[in-house]
Amino acid sequence: MAQERIDTRLLEELTAQSQDLNSDALRITRDALTDYSQKAEPRTLRWWQRGGVLAGVAGAAALLGTSRAMAASPSASADDIMALQTAASIENLAIAVYQAAAGLPFIKDGNKTVAAFIAKTTTQHQAHAQAFNSAATAAGGQAQNNPDPKYKAVVDQTLPTVKTPADVVKLAITLEDVAAQTYTKNVGQVSNADLRKLFASVAPVEAQHRATLLAVQALLAGNAADLITIPVDPAKLPAAAGSVGFPDAFYPTTNASPTSEGAVK
Numbered sequence: 001m002a003q004e005r006i007d008t009r010l011l012e013e014l015t016a017q018s019q020d021l022n023s024d025a026l027r028i029t030r031d032a033l034t035d036y037s038q039k040a041e042p043r044t045l046r047w048w049q050r051g052g053v054l055a056g057v058a059g060a061a062a063l064l065g066t067s068r069a070m071a072a073s074p075s076a077s078a079d080d081i082m083a084l085q086t087a088a089s090i091e092n093l094a095i096a097v098y099q100a101a102a103g104l105p106f107i108k109d110g111n112k113t114v115a116a117f118i119a120k121t122t123t124q125h126q127a128h129a130q131a132f133n134s135a136a137t138a139a140g141g142q143a144q145n146n147p148d149p150k151y152k153a154v155v156d157q158t159l160p161t162v163k164t165p166a167d168v169v170k171l172a173i174t175l176e177d178v179a180a181q182t183y184t185k186n187v188g189q190v191s192n193a194d195l196r197k198l199f200a201s202v203a204p205v206e207a208q209h210r211a212t213l214l215a216v217q218a219l220l221a222g223n224a225a226d227l228i229t230i231p232v233d234p235a236k237l238p239a240a241a242g243s244v245g246f247p248d249a250f251y252p253t254t255n256a257s258p259t260s261e262g263a264v265k
Contacts, residue, residue, distance in 0.1 A: 080190045081141035082263035084132045086148065087199070089262025090182060091129035093147035094175045097155055098122040101168045114165055114216065121209055128202050135198060141264070148262040151178060166220045173213045178255055180206035185256035203251075211245030218244045 076084075101107055102118050133143035147155075151174075158171050183203035187196050 076135075076139035076141075076190070076192050076195060079259050080192055080195055081136050081139050083186050083190055083199075083259040084136035084139070084195070085141060085144035085264050086257055086259055086262035087179075087183060087186070087202075088129050088132040088136065088144040089146060089148040090151070090175070090179050090257065091125045091132060092145065093151055093155060094125045094172075094179065095122055095129065096147060097159075097171060097175060098125065100159065101162075101172070104162070104168070106165055107168065110165055114169075117212065117216075124205065124209075128205075131198065131202070135195060139192075144262060144264050146262075148257065150257065150261055151175065166217065169213050169217045169220065173210055173217065176206050176210040176213060178257060180204075180210060180251060181253045181256040184251050185253040186259070189259060207251055214245040214247070 098118050098121055102115065102122070107115055107118065133145075137143050154174070155171065158167075162168055162171065180203055183199045183206060186199040187203065190196055190199065
């Protein structure tokens with residue numbers, strides 16, 4: 001296969017355990033959280049503070065949106081609350097799938113980079129679920145602790161057929177894509193500006209998860225699992241490795257879940 005020079009920074013971002021948001025964003029987010037801690041309800045921040053930087057910038061960005069939404073007098077509508085509950089349900093399902101995947105022998109004893117990605121991504125989804133539920137309860141709704149019903153049916157049907165890392169990756173791509181599409185669409189659907197910031201902060205993280213998984217999927221399909229490493233060795237990668245994770249110029253929302261899909265009944 002022909003080789004060509006590729007952007008190694010991009011590949012490192014795609015494979016470095018889903019830590020693609022830069023240090024400046026982390027600094028800004030930490031500063032904002034510090035400012036907010038003076039006025040936020042103590043119990044709201046405790047889960048964040050216990051874990052330190054629980055999920056890197058991804059978790060921080062999610063909590064920042066939640067914190068700001070909670071700091072203001074919530075003006076969320078019933079549809080906003082349902083959107084938050086549905087988002088939490090998607091996160092709950094993603095957590096369950098990644099935890100199940102982590103226990104599979106071919107993941108535990110297989111490629112260490114894939115296992116590390118699963119572990120880090122699970123932590124990030126846990127932070128996102130807590131952020132969405134915190135915003136939902138602050139707006140007067142209930143926390144959603146159950147998985148999204150539509151995609152749980154898909155997962156229940158698919159998990160028994162999972163036999164290889166490629167099967168795990170394919171299922172994870174489906175969940176990350178629906179999360180990214182849903183949150184992207186929610187940015188334009190929720191009525192509260194702070195909730196828009198929350199969805200806008202989490203959507204690109206889920207899109208980045210998908211991009212990483214698409215790159216991993218392509219390497220597995222090309223019988224090149226040995227190239228899924230940290231750090232990346234760009235000299236050994238096919239030319240397409242730098243672009244396969246980004247099939248869309250603009251992120252689609254065709255498959256976004258309706259706001260009511262995972263709402264508390």
